[in-house]
Ligand code: ADP
């Protein structure tokens with residue numbers, strides 16, 4: 001390969017230096033004491049989160065910083081054979097490490113000088129080589145940037161020595177792979193970060209897994225949007241310590257040896273590729289405004305506390321390339337010619353790509369080989385790349401050495417755009433929220449149980465106290481009654497006795513007095529007055545007794561009223577307890593309500609997470625999370641469904657726990673944030689066909705229509721319209737929407753809305769209604785067609801596509817009705833003035849719009865009553881064009897048939913002398 005054939009490699013030494021890009025001037029000493037390849041400026045942690053990217057679910061992703069591919073050259077010391085065989089010859093190269101130059105001798109008089117980012121002599125230690133070549137790449141991989149370290153050179157010049165030595169017997173001999181992993185493990189923590197490794201071999205355009213050799217012919221998968229390359233079929237092993245990594249490397253090496261023996265080749269013919277995936281979480285950034293999406297810019301405290309953690313994902317690729325010497329095309333080493341071609345295909349494709357990139361050629365043949373597809377990020381991509389080219393000293397291999405040097409020189413001209421890979425870790429947020437929710441539920445359960453126990457205890461205590469008081473009271477009452485009765489009986493008895501005694505005495509005295517009177521018939525004696533005194537005395541006693549009895553009764557009454565007061569006090573105590581019980585129950589209901597709100601917000605978050613991760617999987621960004629996107633039947637993306645199974649299960653669980661009725665009731669919540677969350681949840685539920693009937697049954701459709709009628713907030717109206725559009729996919733719902741005045745509400749929303757996404761939702765809903773045969777007349781009378789046509793003012797292609805779909809649906813139904821004899825007269829579309837717009841956009845650039853309109857035109861033209869209007873509006877020309885140029889055969893034929901079968905159109909075609 002003549003050096004003169006490269007623009008860069010002119011024969012004069014000075015010209016090479018002149019052609020280096022400006023960023024390769026390394027004369028200024030760097031502040032760092034460590035020797036290393038000069039690195040392009042890299043944005044530091046936390047400094048580059050772009051809000052626009054953040055709102056799309058990606059936490060960050062700067063536009064990238066230019067970073068040239070760094071190239072070091074390493075010279076292997078003479079080996080034993082060379083020491084003898086080349087004893088009389090000088091080395092073919094001379095190094096000037098302090099000037100970072102290398103001189104390649106042409107002959108005894110002439111040499112060419114080349115400048116590299118670093119020149120490593122035969123005495124350079126493995127440690128220094130690591131620090132100069134790989135350490136900056138490893139460090140930036142730890143900060144979230146992809147990185148590549150690669151060795152290129154002739155077989156036997158030390159590529160594997162530089163990259164792959166394990167250094168088991170002598171740690172100073174450890175190569176780049178081992179040292180890189182040591183640094184990575186030292187800087188990561190197994191609790192929050194993850195490091196995993198794949199180890200592969202690329203031989204004859206087939207990728208083999210060196211960790212599980214049965215894994216053969218692994219496919220390369222490229223994300224069409226981001227261009228990210230991955231190998232889903234490759235084994236990936238999580239690394240927690242250096243020991244397991246060393247075992248893995250040993251295992252890989254053993255498998256590589258076995259595989260190469262089987263394939264009858266040498267390891268120098270295959271490329272070995274080590275891929276290290278580093279995923280790190282960023283802690284302590286949640287308090288700052290990290291751009292996490294929030295409703296109308298005001299995050300609720302709840303959402304703030306549930307911000308998803310940010311993760312940085314990077315990939316470090318270490319490539320030990322196949323030997324760069326050419327293989328004999330005749331098929332030496334027992335290879336056929338085909339094999340010989342294929343063996344070097346990847347390496348020569350790499351050379352071509354680097355040439356193209358170095359020369360800024362518009363086409364870089366990345367797709368020509370597996371190696372270049374795998375390394376598309378490493379050259380001209382977003383990774384930080386460091387290349388070490390290895391050479392030997394022997395003058396016998398001067399040609400190969402020169403070509404290695406030229407490869408390195410060209411690689412130095414390749415510019416990459418180094419980019420930070422940072423994103424939100426929604427999955428871990430979901431897990432955290434699940435745990436948080438479980439804790440809340442358990443805590444609530446425990447509080448409720450404690451509370452119920454407490455109530456039970458108070459009630460029992462109150463009951464026993466009341467019973468005690470009642471018992472004491474009735475005992476005392478009984479005793480007092482008995483005592484009073486006893487006293488009464490006693491005094492009555494005494495009185496009776498006294499009375500009896502008195503009666504007896506009086507009788508005896510009366511008899512003796514009579515006797516005395518009879519004897520001496522004299523005046524009354526002193527004894528009768530004494531009797532009177534005595535009776536008086538008795539009466540007096542009687543009176544006193546009665547008074548004392550009355551006092552006892554009085555006392556007893558007092559006692560009774562005291563007990564009554566006590567009883568009343570007991571009752572008021574019970575009333576107090578009841579009140580406490582009521583207020584605690586209220587408190588419990590409130591708590592339950594809060595939990596329901598929390599759950600619904602969590603449900604909403606989970607939906608957002610699921611949508612975002614879906615759109616991330618699809619590589620989309622910046623799209624609305626809800627709405628018509630869900631009109632695309634999800635069954636078309638089974639792989640997406642599967643990948644989202646985790647969050648889905650927890651959504652289903654939450655949905656069950658919260659209950660549809662509760663979610664619908666939140667649509668009328670006082671709190672605006674809650675209303676927004678609730679309508680998003682309903683919209684997401686409505687996107688699943690399985691939920692639609694349940695939503696309509698539970699009155700969800702009516703509530704959504706109410707939101708269109710009453711809500712001032714455009715987000716709510718947009719999301720509600722999206723939900724209605726999804727519900728309007730089913731015929732019964734279409735009729736219900738019309739019956740509830742939905743078309744008027746949708747038309748009002750269309751008239752007021754500015755946001756194209758809102759218009760897209762409304763147009764999508766009306767377009768669905770247009771597909772119902774029974775609603776044609778009503779749709780037209782209530783202004784549905786006019787509303788559709790009004791929305792074209794916004795000009796957004798997504799809105800136009802929905803309008804066109806609606807018109808095509810309508811035209812198709814009308815055409816069906818006319819054929820069945822259910823419709824006579826000119827099309828309602830034509831009556832509502834849709835034809836000029838249809839004709840104007842029939843050849844629209846966007847194919848979805850064009851297809852719908854083309855179909856609509858064919859349907860309209862199938863009925864003779866429309867023909868005159870169509871001719872006068874210029875639709876005939878469009879039909880002729882469709883019948884000739886439309887790329888869809890079915891539409892082309894339909895147009896053709898339509899033109900042939902319409903007498904009016906035929907007459908006009910003949911009049912215009914158009915052959916048909
Ligand atoms: P390659 O992978 O490029 O084919 P190797 O790494 O297998 O080359 O090296 C070939 C031989 O040279 C090995 O025996 C290796 O130990 C030895 N070697 C390579 N580079 C050095 C070096 N810098 N110092 C000492 N020995 C080296």
Ligand code: MG
Pocket residue numbers: 159160161267268320
């Ligand atoms: Mg090797």
